[in-house]
Amino acid sequence: MIRASELNTLQYDPELCIGCEMCVIVCPHAVFAMNSRVAQLIHPEACMECGACQLNCPTGAITVESGVGCAAAMIRAALTGQKEPTCSFAQQGV
């Protein structure tokens, strides 16, 4: 069993953390928690790579290859030669 649900690319450097708590606030899976002054990874395996923490970290302490965790979009991207899988319903422009 590959346990695909626990695979992710989340990386966090506590050295760069300034304790703003934004990652703790934005993560919908409680991956981060505050440890007195800095954030701490408590459930890295729950990360779904949405990228909210990286985007809202003002010091760049967090990196994650974010993207849609959607098989339909990725299969379509592979078949049509798209580089970045996107949701067919989230079209930009009308």
Added chain:
Amino acid sequence: MQISTIQPHVQPATSTITLANRWDHFLARWGVNRSGHRVETGLYALGNPTADSPVFVTANYTLSFDALRSALAGIDGYIMVLDTYGINVWCAAGKGTFGTDEVVHRLEATRLHDIVSHRLLILPQLGAAGVAAHEVKKQSGFKVEYGPVRAADLPEYLRTGQATPEMRQVRFDLGDRLTLIPVELVHVLLPMLIVTVVVFFTGGLLASAAVVAATLAGVVLFPILLPWLPTRDFSSKGFILGGVVALPFAVAVFLRNLDAAWWLRAGMALTLLLPLPSVTAYLALNFTGSTTFTSRSGVRREIFTYIPIMAWMLGIGIVLTIALSLI
């Protein structure tokens, strides 16, 4: 595209969900006119807001806008609707349309700084995947505060001034999963009908009924049973569910025509037992896009691991069907 007017333009909004709104929600859930469920972008006044009232930001998808305004019953405030092309907050944030640039642009277009005296925006937490709070602050002067995941928790959030850990986490409970079934069903309806008709003429009633069962297992049973199906991967869960559903049909085919040779009957059973679970597994794998917890790395790994297995099972099943029909 919204044209910024000379006078700040604020439209009235209520918290009432009308029968027409409910009909619109129903159609949206069934995938009718998928990207047509839009609200006009811009600024809305809910109740009787003053310059000190809170400002809530949402997407221009009717289900998002209506969830927000109905949750805010009895609260005076402003709602700033971003242009997300009729897509919900979470998906638009992933795409970047519910994003930093659009927030900043919409602030300028609505001239919110002339309407409210404070500089605070309340965004849904799931919008954070598209918005960098510190960037919005830098570019517009407005501080972004992320409210709870669900609009329904907003009244308590406003009362206490903070979101509990519970409010900050996405759930994917039975109700959430049931809501998704209609649109999943609509997606597979046409291909399912075509395959069913083809199989009816090549394999008969039992085989075509098995196709319908395997498909419905993928789009109806799978979302319902998701947390309780054994194993962790969506595909393996799908294979197991598909196998269980296909088994009675395979047994029925095996026990039919008892005069025929056992290997012929076993072959016939395999024409169902091989391809059908892979159909269910494929549909299960596709459900990853509807969930709130699959990562891109994980899904990519599932695709590379399980798609070849599905393709082989389907291929062998089809070849076997053709071979047996020639005997």
